Amino acid sequence: MGSSLQEEIIRLAASKGVLIDPLAVKELENKNDAIARLQTILHSFDNPPLIITHEMISGTGPETAESAGHGEPVGTVGHISSTPSPPKILKDITGNSTSRGNVKDFAKYFTDRFHSLKKILMRRGDMAGALPISRAVRLNRDISVIGIVNSVHTTRNGHKILEIEDEEERCKVLLMADRKDEYVLKDEVIGVKGRMNRERTMIVADAIVRPDVPFNRSVEKIDSTSRVAVLSDTHVGSKTFLREEWDLMLDWLKRAPEARDINYVIISGDLADGIGVYPDQEDDLEIDDVYAQYQRVAQYLSELPDWMRLVLMPGNHDAVRPAEPQPTFQTELRKMFDSRVTFVGNPATVEIEGRNVLAYHGRSFDDVISSLPHLSWERPIDAMKELLKRRHLAPVYGEKTPLAPEKRDYMVIDEVPDVFITGHVHSYGLDDYRGVKLISGSTWQSQTSYQKMRNISPIPAKMPVFDLASLNLNVVNFSEFHNNQRHSMHRVV
Ligand SMILES: [Fe+2]
Structure with missing residues (x-):
């Protein structure tokens, strides 16, 4: 049931041929000068926008302008920001690779993984008293240890037996069947709290502790x-590249008032x-030459x-x-692009105007999603949370994700990012997730x-957008252009 104010707001917007986002309606309803505000916004555009968004409302009026992070009154069409500063690369393998892939390299790599994650675990109050395995297994009291998981076996009774290892010792850990929802991945680094069993052959775990956020x-x-x-x-070069949706997106970026701060x-x-x-x-390629594919990528991106x-x-x-x-x-490909591009490796942490953004393509989902029964391909966000809990981008070694044994484990999430x-x-x-904004592109x-053969249905042509100041997440949907829908920005989180 709509209130009469609500109807009046919608009618006024419609009279100017403009749609209004439901959140924007709500925001206006809470103001005592709703109609006057809407009129101000509508009059401030030379060309009316497709849609009045929540941001446009919260950006007006002296009491909200500051909190919304927009000092300028909404309605100044055209790009007003000064040139954005270039992103700063904080962590990236590019130029730092030392891996030759021999046995010594692998030993060093796993040692670094163990130490980096142990450090994060030790910062937790509940793991501050962790002891080396060699000492802990001799004690007759509650103990805490930290180890990398060598193996996970499930017994016929549904108990799990883990083997974990630290710098000098290995031990077995029993996870009772009543903890069946606790899934431990091979090669992740965990904390274990528990006591030695009577036979002193294994630790009976009370809790598995993860580095986490x-x-x-x-x-x-x-x-x-x-x-x-x-x-x-984007998969440019494929016959299934969505050219029409891409062009709609380009057009929106060029024209929409909401895009002017992107x-x-x-x-x-x-x-x-x-x-x-x-x-x-x-059989699926429109462009079957790899250089020609990147030339096309560069051409498309030059139109942004x-x-x-x-x-x-x-x-x-x-x-x-x-x-x-x-x-x-490599340089040959990089020089096809203009100077607005910052090239980074995968993964990479970049700082953009003071915000830390961790970007990772996500190959390890192939292993993590198939190893953890509660995860699904349809909800990659859940898999991202599992990576953050483990503070590692590719915890499973030796399956589908090829890992190079670098001296430093670049896959460790040592700093908690603002956006992942x-x-x-x-x-x-x-x-x-605990204040970290998660975006699966x-x-x-x-x-x-x-x-099709593997029964995977993609969700294409959606463009997530976030505000650096508020970290609010939005999405612009270009996937339903066949229905002639307008491309509005929806606030999700
Ligand atoms: Fe892909």
């Missing part, structure tokens, strides 16, 4: 009016479709509005080494024959 993390306030758009898995675009991997990535891929800075990261389809961490594109972006699954999702490719 601390509760009540304070998110710094920053002064920025910029927004960041996320594109993922100063950054991050593409989280699989820019091109590549060649020979899966069996019979050549000139005020936008770009961050480009490779994925498993791209022409870089497949083993993660992946260094960025992934792609790869061609699905889509936005969420929040969509794709710009429709279902391929390979995905």
Whole structure:
């Protein structure tokens, strides 16, 4: 049931040929000068926008302008921000790879993984008293240890037996059947709290402790009016690249008032479709030359509005080494792009106007989703939470995700980011985990024959957008253009 004020708001917007977002209606209803405000907004545009958004309402009026992070009154069409500062690369393998892949390298790699995650675990109050396994197993009291998981076996009775290892000792850990929802991944680093059994052959676990993201993390306030758009898995060169949706997106970025603060675009991997990535891929390719594919990517990206800075990261389809961490594109490919582009490896942490953004293509979802029964391909966001809990982007070694044994484990999430972006699954999702904003990018490719065979239905042509100051997440949907729908920005979190 709509109130009469609500109806009046909608009628007034409609009379100017403008749609109004339900959240914007709600926001207006709470103001005592709702109609006057709406009139001001409507009159402030030379060309009316497609839709009045919640942001446009909260950006008006002296009492909300500051809190919304928009000092300028809404309605100044045209780009008013000064040139956005280039993203700063904080962590990236590019130029730092030392891996030759021998046995010594692997030993060093796992030692670094263990130490980095142990350090994070020891910062937790409940693990501060952790002892080396060699000492803990001699004690007759409650103990805490930290180890990397060598193996996980489930017994016939449904108990799980883990073998964990630290710098000098291994031991077995029993997880009773009543803890059947506790799934431990091979090669993850965990804390174990428990007691030795009577036979002194294993630790009976009371709790498995993960490094995780601390509760009540304070998110710094920053002064920025910029927004960041996320594109993922563009797969240029494939016959199933969604050219029409892509063009609609370009058009929206050029014209929509909501796009004028989008100063950054991050593409989280699989820019091109590549060649020979899966069996019979050549049948699905429109462009069968890898250089020509990147020339096309560069051409498409050059059409993005000139005020936008770009961050480009490779994925498993791209022409870089497949083993993660992946260094960025080689010079020959990089020079095809204009100077607005910052090239990073996969994964990479970049700082954009004071916000830390962690981007990872997401190959490890292939292993994590198949190892943890409560996860699904349709909800990559849940898999992202599992990675954050483990503070590691690719916890499982030796399955589908190829890992290069670098001296430092670049897959460890040592700093908690403000925003965590992934792609790869061609699905889509936005969420929040203990204050970390999670974005799973969509794709710009429709279902391929390979995905059809594997029963994977992509959710294409959605563009997540976030505000750097408020970290609010939105999405612009370009997937339903056939129904002639307008492309509005919906607030999700
Ligand atoms: Fe992809």
